[in-house]
Amino acid sequence: MKRMLFLFAALLLFSGCANFGSTIGKNKISRVFCWGIPKTEAEAAGYAASGVTDIRAANAKQCAWIVKHGMTPYCGTFTPDGPHLQVMTPEEEVYHKYINGGDLSEKIPVAERRKIIDRRRRAKNHRYGGDMVNAIDTINTAKLKCFASDKDLVLARRKIDRIIARSPAGVKGIYIDYIGYTNHRGCYCRSCLKRYRKYLNARRLADTPENRDDFYRQTLVNYCNAVVDYIKSKRPEFKIVAHIYPEFNPDPLYGNRTKIDYCGQTVSWYFKWKPEKITGYTRVVTEQANDFFPGVQGIPFIGLNINSKSSLGYKTPGDVENELKTIIAAGADTLMVCTGSAMLAPGYFEVFQKYCK
8 A cells, every 4th residue: 555655656746757758659549448338329330439449238239339330349237236235334324315315305306306415415525436525425326235245256146147148249348336335435334344353353453544444445356356256257258347436535546456357447537636636546547557467457537427517527528638638648548438428429529539549
């Protein structure tokens, strides 16, 4: 952890003088992993024209469109499962209920309910699982399952088997997502706390915030790598694409510790980040991708929301263009984008087309 933080600080320190030397002759993104699914052949053609090279297919027809337009199809998406929900602290539970409108009357119309929730999230500087501003900032969706309670990956294996069984012929791999904690830190259910005590005792460690963070990070990494190993045992030829989300706050770029073939890690969330941060994160994601396992490729991920009325961060086409310039200048030639369909929107489409081969 200390080594990664040191390298990250060094990368930020030297980003100004090193930016352009690493990108001589490189001014385009050559590979784009998209979190979208083409619903029509016209959409498939649009994705390809915008620069997308890798994308999901839900059925054989979509898979055929993807291949026809020169892209690589994947199946999925796998998300973790467990016999019970993740347990947060009492304070986090109250906060999670508030930003999700859990205290609101069911009689309130859906549109009005959405407005109230958006107002609450703006007031609390809620960041939807990335780039925390408040000490408490649980993610906005329904609480995640406690994947660590899935002993021997019984539920995960079943889910993977189902995904593979129904995957269209011709897919080259699988997408995975949501390997993280609702509260950015950890789960405090009986199962996780029992494992944590065992972890401390085996190493003769004290219960400290640092040791707790190390345990929960290792839990994330071990689970992720076990999922990768199982997928490879069933389909050795499959390539695995993932986005590391929700962010694990003590070590946001822990994905470099995994065996994921194409590991997408956030270098710019849905809310606008400073260029210096995008540069530093991009370099850690790409340059340290093989520190733990060979053959792994780190993919810079950007969040993209084009609805200015939403409490989710909004970016203009100009914002996206500046981000792509920064990512390319930092030495990256790959990209991952979500929401994928936003790439097809007027103004945004032209930006991706300009900077992606």
